Amino acid sequence: MRARFLFALLFFCGSLAHTSGPWAQDPSGVDEAIDRGVDFLLSRQLRDGSFHEHAARYGSGATALAVFALLESGLDEDHPAIRRAFAYLDTTRPTKVYTAALQLLAYAELETLDKQRRRHVSEVLALLLSWQRDDFGYPFLEESDGSARGDDPGDLSNTQFGALGLRAAIQIGLKVPRSAFEDLLHATLPYQEKERKVEVPPDPEHPERSRTGTSSEAGFRYRVPPSQVTRTGKPLRNARPTREVTGSMTAAGLTVLAVVRDAAGSRLGKADRRKLEASARLALRWLANHFDAANNPGSRQWFLYYLYGVERVGAFFELERLGTHDWYAEGARELLRRQTPFGAWGGRTGESATAFALLFLDRATAPSTGNRTRVRRALRARGDAHLIGTGDDALTLWIDGFEDRWLGEGRRPPRILWVAYIVDGREVARIHAGEKLEGKASADPRIPYVHRFRRTGVHRVSAKVAIAAPPDGTELVLDTGEFEVDVRTAWGDWMEDSARAAARNLLRSTDGSKPVAEITASSGEDAELAVDGLQGTAWVSDPGDRQPTLTLTFDHTLRAQEIRIGGADARGADLGTHDRIARARVVVDARDTFYVDFDADPLAPGVLRFERRRGVRRLEITLVERVPGSGREHSLGIAEVLVLDRP
Structure with missing residues (x-):
């Protein structure tokens, strides 16, 4: 048909x-x-x-x-x-x-x-x-x-x-x-x-293709x-x-x-x-x-x-x-x-x-060759040796050539002995020609390597290449120069658990009810945005509030295993807009005090994990230490507080 x-x-x-x-x-x-x-x-x-x-x-x-x-x-x-x-x-x-x-x-x-x-x-x-x-x-x-x-x-x-x-x-x-x-x-x-x-007029740009007249x-x-x-x-x-x-x-x-x-x-x-x-x-x-x-x-x-x-x-x-x-x-x-x-x-x-x-x-449904992955734009460094990288969080690197003075007869490239790949000034891998990788000897003369970043941000990448220099094959180490790669997303151990945490959030409304009976803040407006279930909204304190405090009172006792606190800048595009939380003080039910130290990854939430499930009726969260952001006002805030049941 x-x-x-x-x-x-x-x-x-x-x-x-x-x-x-x-x-x-x-x-x-x-x-x-x-x-x-x-x-x-x-x-x-x-x-x-x-x-x-x-x-x-x-x-x-x-x-x-x-x-x-x-x-x-x-x-x-x-x-x-x-x-x-x-x-x-x-x-x-x-x-x-x-x-x-x-x-x-x-x-x-x-x-x-x-x-x-x-x-x-x-x-x-x-x-x-x-x-x-x-x-x-x-x-x-x-x-x-x-x-x-x-x-x-x-x-x-x-x-x-x-x-x-x-x-x-x-x-x-x-x-x-x-x-x-x-x-x-x-x-x-x-x-x-x-x-x-309808009358179909001729196409002025393509008169040779036009069909004029009447159509339905x-x-x-x-x-x-x-x-x-x-x-x-x-x-x-x-x-x-x-x-x-x-x-x-x-x-x-x-x-x-x-x-x-x-x-x-x-x-x-x-x-x-x-x-x-x-x-x-x-x-x-x-x-x-x-x-x-x-x-x-x-x-x-x-x-x-x-x-x-x-x-x-x-x-x-x-x-x-x-x-x-x-x-x-x-x-x-x-x-x-x-x-x-x-x-x-x-x-x-x-x-x-x-x-x-x-x-x-x-062309999302166009015929394909079966290999959907498309090579993204290449990053290049050209020193005595030439380095190429593609990707972002998983950056594929290889040696792509040499300056003319290192080429042999007939412009033949020199034999590579080994390559040391360097990220942010630290050698992350040294691979010798013919070395077995994952149990297999590499026959690729470009000596490829895949580096997975653990942190977002701008990173410097370079390599040192040891060659058998002409004419006698003496080992000589060449530099590639460096390029920068802006890593927008990198895998952190906290990420998958954070993505699944919403399903365990005791503050999450499944039937329209909300256990938060009262929420107050030491400054700022819209304190309720810190418990609305959305990471894309936030409570932000006034700039002059040096130790912002958010207090949550629940209408019944919650049986909690963890408390998670996410800073106001919840996506890569927003990082630096506000100051970053470095440490928070959490007082549970006005009697038990805990301190939460935040990860260096600015997107990672702060986590307070109790040894065993406990009742929680009131939380007082004070942001006691910060890392200054790039914004002028240096305000601080919370995108979301999660009170989690056991995994």
Whole structure:
């Protein structure tokens, strides 16, 4: 069915004769733009592995979207940012369609899932299926238990992500009933406007490719008009006034149609197949006629989400062009133009916008060679010997050449005897030519080495290279010079445990109740932000408060094993904004005093671990020692206090 369907669409959407062409033609600067976008996202990850944007409403949705984009951008599964994010996702239960679908998309990127994660994704899929209501797709879910609000109809954006989530579940190996896709089809078709005839003007930039005359088209809108009815003939419940047809919603509708086509295929009835094909033809023609690489057609909003939808359509329908437009090349040029100096799209807090931009540039569902990992930009030092490094937390180093005076006859490089790799002035590895590494003799003459950083920040890297110097082979040691690498994320022993700690937090609200009866602070405002469950918000003291104190009184006695205190600067991008906590005094129930010394890693939380579980009714936390930050006011604060049960 799919082959016949694609063939029928060629006339309207462009030739597929050279599918390798545009896929291989990355505009200049795309790789650098991806690297800068990745660096921005890494700098926005919080100490618990999460991403903050929209966390109060969508929970782990931004985290799942960010890790999905990072994996598609070439980060390895073993990268600290990826490990931390999944450790966080493992403990979170989605309460929104967007969040559940994005979690499934993220987990589908992993090579394998252990039993615990397979159980988690199975539960997420069950939630997603339970939220599909009749023919209305996926509604917003507002109740704390994840149930749907009865007065909220579906919309095509939720439906699009619900479809992508079901597709990801199949990729993981989970079973999705055919009826779910049949319902998706019947839920989606009413969002399409009625077919209409339009004049197609010539494209002034590509007149030779233009097809002028009249064509039929039909785009998609966000809501179903009140006049529409379900396939059973019943009026739509609580239908709201619809919005205009837009590019983002037309791409969303086409995405759902493609998912249904691929998942249900020939199992759809003939009538449904005809409806699907006719709907896709009209929608693809609308997208081709109205494609705009700089704006979301029909809307002033959601441009990056629109481009992501276009990428989905181009990949699912294997289209190089939409009408006369090379959608990828035009979109990539616009994204490169819009990228900010600090690597983001959508402003300094644009985590989701940046993720959508990366997914477009990565062409997230494009055919691949099977090796997703993309080599990031190279760092170079050129002394008498030449050193190259790629990566960040796991930096791969090798010797790439020599200055001309050390080359032999025919510009033959000298024989390397050994290489000493040096980080921050300290030799971290000395490798001899032919030395066995991990039980195998290395035949690589470049003498590669992978260094894993344990601390974030800027590090100096260099090497000394011993060669058999011409003409007599005397050992001579050459310097490479050095380069600097800015490590935005590095694996610390505290990270995975910190990412999973939220599930044990006795202050975490699962039913809407909060055990904190009273919270006071010696200065500053919004003291409640220190116990709101979000690492992305913080209580900050006044600059003149030299020993800020936060006092928590609980409405009942908590049985606690640990107290954790996270400083106000909870992500790499914020480090130095406030002073860093070096030591805190914790008084429990106004009688027992403890001191907590903080790790040198500025993101690591301070941990007070009791020898055995004990009752806690009141906590007084005083920040008694600090390390000055780079901010002018030298204020101090707490992003989150966690009171933890036993592991």
